[in-house]
Amino acid sequence: MRLRFPCSIALAVTVIMGAWAQATEYTRVNPTASAISFTFKQMGSEVYGTFSRFEATLEFDTANPTAAHTRLVIDMASIDAGSSDANLELQKPAWFNTPQFPQGVFESTRVKDVGENRYAVDGDLTIRGMTRQVQVQVELNPQSGIGLFNGEFILDRDLFGIGASEWADSVVSKDIKIKFRIVAPER
DSSP: OTTHHHHHHHHHHHHHHHHHHHOOEEOOOOTTTOEEEEEEEETTEEEEEEEOOEEEEEEEETTOGGGOEEEEEEEGGGEEOSSHHHHHHHTSTTTTOTTTOOEEEEEEEEEEEEETTEEEEEEEEEETTEEEEEEEEEEEEEETTEEEEEEEEEEEGGGGTTTOGGGTTTTBOSEEEEEEEEEEEBO
């Protein structure tokens, strides 16, 4: 009888320590390995683009994902939509108006663990000085000491006044698919 109690304690401590040892924190972002891209339809054809300059902060602990926080600041002038003409057009007032609004910002407000390393991240997205609540679906793929946070959401450009005037019709799709890959080493 005496041996069962110490064995039970040892087993409980081993289980708790094993669970604690599996918890991983991600607090630094590798911007060189990370990427933000987007796709949309223009006159029925799919167009792909990227933003090449952005800064991200991340506080993510797999043992407590609901306490996570992230902030992403995008240099809107770093857009690459496949041609210099398109890049210049997208910086004009009808689109991103980068002289007046040089940055786009996403800041998380809530993280919900939906299971199997998948998370629903609610946050405030600010583009062109307008802030709207969005939800981003994110999947964490841990690989050899690195956390790959892959996510996507649909941006309704009308909610931010993006592409007003002659572009407001069906030339450019209303929905823009935003995808990202944030690479963060384990801490």
